[in-house]
Amino acid sequence: xxxxxITNFYEEQVLPKLFDSVPRLFPQYGFVLKHTTKGRKWSSPxxxxxxxxxxxxKEKTVILEGFQGAKExxxxxxxxxxxxxxxxxxxxxxxxxxxxxxxxxVAKPEIxxxxxxxxxxxxxxxxxxxxFAEECRKALLSGxxxxxxxxxxxxxxxxxxxxxxxxxxxxxxxxxxxxxxxxDAFTSEGKTVYMESRCDYLTIPxxxxxxxxxxxxxxVTNEPNVKRYLYPSGDTTKSKGYLYNMPVVPHSDSLIxxxxxxxxxxxxxxxxxxxxGNRPEIDCMALGGSSILPEAVKRISRLGYRKVYVxxxxxxxxxxxxxxxxxxxxxxxxxxxxxxxxxxFPDSVTxxxx
Numbered sequence: 001x002x003x004x005x006i007t008n009f010y011e012e013q014v015l016p017k018l019f020d021s022v023p024r025l026f027p028q029y030g031f032v033l034k035h036t037t038k039g040r041k042w043s044s045p046x047x048x049x050x051x052x053x054x055x056x057x058k059e060k061t062v063i064l065e066g067f068q069g070a071k072e073x074x075x076x077x078x079x080x081x082x083x084x085x086x087x088x089x090x091x092x093x094x095x096x097x098x099x100x101x102x103x104x105x106v107a108k109p110e111i112x113x114x115x116x117x118x119x120x121x122x123x124x125x126x127x128x129x130x131x132f133a134e135e136c137r138k139a140l141l142s143g144x145x146x147x148x149x150x151x152x153x154x155x156x157x158x159x160x161x162x163x164x165x166x167x168x169x170x171x172x173x174x175x176x177x178x179x180x181x182x183x184d185a186f187t188s189e190g191k192t193v194y195m196e197s198r199c200d201y202l203t204i205p206x207x208x209x210x211x212x213x214x215x216x217x218x219x220v221t222n223e224p225n226v227k228r229y230l231y232p233s234g235d236t237t238k239s240k241g242y243l244y245n246m247p248v249v250p251h252s253d254s255l256i257x258x259x260x261x262x263x264x265x266x267x268x269x270x271x272x273x274x275x276x277g278n279r280p281e282i283d284c285m286a287l288g289g290s291s292i293l294p295e296a297v298k299r300i301s302r303l304g305y306r307k308v309y310v311x312x313x314x315x316x317x318x319x320x321x322x323x324x325x326x327x328x329x330x331x332x333x334x335x336x337x338x339x340x341x342x343x344x345f346p347d348s349v350t351x352x353x354x
Contacts, residue, residue: 006119009109010081010097017104018080025103026083092123093211130212132179133205136170140202147171149200153220157262167265170203172217182217182230198226204261208242216261216288241295244286246303253306256284256343257292257327259313267311284311292327294334301335311343 022031022042031042084096091099098108111119140147140154141161150171154164163169175196199221206214214237217230244261245268258264264286283305287296300308308331310324328340 005109005115006094006097009101013106014097014101014104015080017106018100021100021104025080025100026087028087092119094119094123126211126213129205129215133168133170133203133212133215136172136203137164137168138170139173140164140169140171146173146200150202150220153202158266159262163265163269166269167261168205168207168212169265170205172197172201172203174198174200178217178230179215182215182232199223201230204244206237206242206244206261208237208246213237213242218262238288238293239295241293241297241299243292243296243299244288245283246285246299247283250283250303250305252282253304254282254309255300255305255307256282256309256311258284258286258311259288259290259323261286261288263311290323290326292330294330297330297334301338305338307339307341309341309343313344 018025019042033042080100081093081096084100085091085093088096088099101108140150141164154160154169159167159169178197197217199219201217201219204216204218205212206216214232214235219226219228219230243257245264256264256267258267264284267284268282285300310327312323324342331338331340
């Protein structure tokens with residue numbers, strides 16, 4: 001059973017039955033079922049936020065607010081898997097899925113030794129990647145003199161410590177060996193050789209399924225012959241349909257799409273500032289380029305969005321419309337029920353929420 005298969009098993013067979021099993025799965029949180037105008041909701045007194053909740057959308061997806069380190073990362077929600085792992089820290093994600101499947105009465109599929117080996121490799125890879133991202137984040141917040149260049153770049157993009165924590169942005173110093181999953185690694189005489197970083201980088205983790213699944217290195221120099229962006233070698237994040245800042249569960253039925261990861265992070269945080277916590281959070285994802293793959297359109301559709309705003313750069317001529325039309329055409333073909341509209345970046349992203 002490959003990783004994609006276990007994901008499908010969880011989403012298609014286990015997740016639809018979890019909503020009615022919340023008290024059995026998480027008795028320690030004291031969940032109480034309430035009925036609201038928007039449907040049924042599980043409420044718990046153990047929370048960080050003013051309104052603790054688990055909200056069921058068509059009883060197939062659940063928002064669990066306030067149980068993760070929201071104050072540190074600013075994370076709005078977490079999945080059933082992560083909540084289960086809080087109380088079973090020695091389990092691996094796929095093991096948590098199997099245990100929850102047993103609780104809700106879904107038979108666990110058979111796993112071949114080969115598939116189990118692949119899941120173990122994936123688990124170890126993502127665990128190491130998450131650890132690496134956290135080390136980079138702490139380095140950026142350390143206040144050491146060597147991070148000054150990257151902090152200045154963050155300041156130029158209006159990224160405060162709130163945005164840094166929320167996006168888990170980090171620092172990777174010049175002269176350090178790049179990790180084996182980045183494209184400056186190459187093979188020579190049958191051996192893998194890792195090149196040293198040529199400048200200081202801002203690290204941008206790509207988070208999906210509540211874990212770091214990829215990493216982007218953004219150079220903060222104008223030196224010639226230095227790539228502005230580095231991406232993992234053989235990265236399959238995009239091909240699986242994941243976009244930067246894709247939530248576990250959407251906060252509304254509307255979504256903003258932008259090109260750059262920093263733009264998405266800034267928009268999300270600016271919305272939080274503008275509304276003062278009194279308006280539902282807006283979702284904004286980054287394409288990481290000028291196109292969108294069919295797999296990403298399918299994921300957006302499965303998340304339940306009904307309207308998508310494509311936010312284009314004001315300083316690009318002609319290309320803006322090509323960018324919008326290419327995305328609109330993808331949605332019309334794959335998810336025609338989603339309404340697509342074009343917007344231009346304002347002078348200040350806070351004006352989006354006026």
